[in-house]
Amino acid sequence: MTTELVLHSERIPPGFDGYRIVHLSDLHNKRFGGGQERLLNRIREASPDLIVITGDLVDKRRTDLDVAMELVEGAAKIAPICYAPGNHEGTIADYGELKRRLRQAGVTVLEDGAIFVSQGDDTITVLGMRDPRFFSPEDAEGAGKERFAARLRALSEPGRGDFIILLSHRPEMIDLYAACQPDLVCCGHAHGGQFRLPLIGGLFAPGQGFFPRYTSGAYSAGRTTMAVSRGLGNSGFPIRLFNRPEVICLILKRTGGQQGTPLK
Template sequence: MSKINWHRILKILIWGIPLIVGIGIFCFWQNNDIVTTKHEYVNSKIPKAFNDFKIVHISDLHNKRFGKNQEKILSKIRESNPDIIVITGDLIDRRKYNLEVAMEFIKGAKEIAPIYYVSGNHEAWSGKYSEIKNNLIEVGANVLDNDYLELNRENEVIDILGLKDPDFLTSTYIDGTDSSEVELKLKEWKERKSFKILLSHRPELFNLYYENDMDIIFSGHAHGGQFRTPFGGGLVAPDQGFFPKYTSGKYKNNGSTMFVSRGLGNSVMPIRIFNRPEIVEVTLINNK
């Protein structure tokens, strides 16, 4: 019987334990430290009354709690001092449904700025969307599933339009995405001549948005690709598969600009790597 090599075991422990602890600290930081990403959107089409209009974009909370009463998120939003807050779906997670945690955030955010919300696939498949919608309306959030509102400032107007998630038309991922309802609404809204801000959970439908002349689009859903290389894109995203095209940041085509949030919470995959939770801030600039 060979002797136990205590020197080797001690060496492994000396190097291994700090490494494990370090990885744990890194993963905790990556999943809980919120970053605010700031953009300026410049377009002469923006009504002058909306110059310097600031939008904070929230997506994919998945009923994650960031501190007591969501204060970590709310303090970040207060720092941005937005004119409106837009939310592009998946406030809750259908697998670990907790509307109370999501509403903690909504109630606090409503005290900062008006909220405009559209649903995501998790609301669609939760089986509890009526409860979610009623709670949002009760606290004064604007639910824009296949609806729009006009924002008025000094007798000038911009449209804020919202798409209901297409997974309300399906029951599982196997069914794929039925975009027929989305296409009908976009064709209807294309005729509107005002400056248009579109809220939609789905970045992978970008071609439909720019083909129908949406000016700005806010989306989420991709979770930043879940795992990101330090200087590159994401690894995998729902409905885009491996090495997805739309995961984070700003995308332009045909006069349309889409801002994709990396989101805040997690769902099936519980860990983010090089992909910290994100709040997106966009300031509208009229360059006339």
Template sequence: MQKKTHAVNPFYCGLIVHRYTEYSKKLTKRLRAALITDLHSTIYGSAQEPILKALQSHRPDLVLMAGDIADHKVPHKGTLLLLEGLKGQYPCYYVTGNHEHWIHQIPDIKKMFTGYGVTVLGGQTIRTTIKGQPLIIGGVDDPHAFTDSHHSIKLDSRWKEQFWRCCSRTSPAVYSILLSHRPELTKYYRDSGFDLIVAGHAHGGQVRMPGCSGGLLAPHQGFFPRYAGGQYALGTTSLIVSRGLCINRLPRIYNPPELVLVDLSPIS
């Protein structure tokens, strides 16, 4: 019914759940990751119930937050409600997006997330074990961490240093995931050593037409973006891009907000 509704109503903005599966010989256990991006402090219901209930229903083993959970123009209430609902329920990992850097209070933003038990990554990787499955999880700050320009697309060497540092800590024996807000940096992501990279930022291209695979416009990609939302093969690295959760900015057309689930599965 949900699928039928948003296929008929171009402005449907109810939350949908989009599932992908990744297979790897490095995996010995089945895991489910939830990917949350681009909330921009949107509030669903009175206290993020639609998002939290969807998570409870699908029971992820970890939650990945790939940037722009907070916003530079919207009060943090929506972000805080989400963090409160996630606290203690799942291992959570977060990297910054451009809008969080535009707040110009990044130490406070990161402290807000760590205060709810979220692991904040910015040029680091960690080794962890979830349900008996070893993982390497890394993350890089949004490139706007290193520029004062709202629209600069030139990558600072410090972002590259963060990225290559994370790549150097991958392992041929351990499944690895990188959180990076920007989907378009595929020149770097391809064959990076990471098995999976998760991103957001493109908001699904904002406007999508039935039967068409891509969106109309995305930041830093322009018209008809290639990486607006979906699952992409970049050599030995997979990229999954969420269309995001924001409904408090530009209208979304045939492009409902989504919670992404990634099932990580061994190869039989």
């Protein structure tokens, strides 16, 4: 399924009014037809100006770089791609090779770094963070998270005045993100709560446990809006219930009204 989220903000530069960003996450080596063609068709239909991928292209239990690259190489022909790695990339021995192949395909790999994207005379900043597992593989929730937080604060310190998008895998760290004041954060990891029930939502998500709060759609904290993808593939749980794989299309709309207001 494709979900549209519209972000209204007066901080969006005029040149980016109507700018379209396709957000993908958590492929976990899943295939959507030969050469990922069903998924690539969804991306084409969204007519993106930019594609962002927030980790877990591969799965640590069955790593297949070729399946991941089928999607990436096809998507790179549609729009430029920015990528930030997730926790599964942080645990596989082949991450260096994956990174090499991503860059060879023209992908901007953001490992605690920033790039500037221009439209005419206007510019926005895209930041990308590695998952905490890269900082401390044995303690991603403790020491890894602390080191992640310190690096994010350092990356955000210059106080950039332009519109800022942050790519980071885990949505449960929304308070940490909001403290650094990006305008938009793109996350995955929660897999939509895996099993979704009416009036309840997702039942379980890694890093959040049972009845997780951040699993799908848009959430606000201060000036920050966080868009959480339900993801594309499966990992520990082999099936989804009432929780279809998702492509998000984020549309930036410049307004003079309330900042950071998401609409489905």
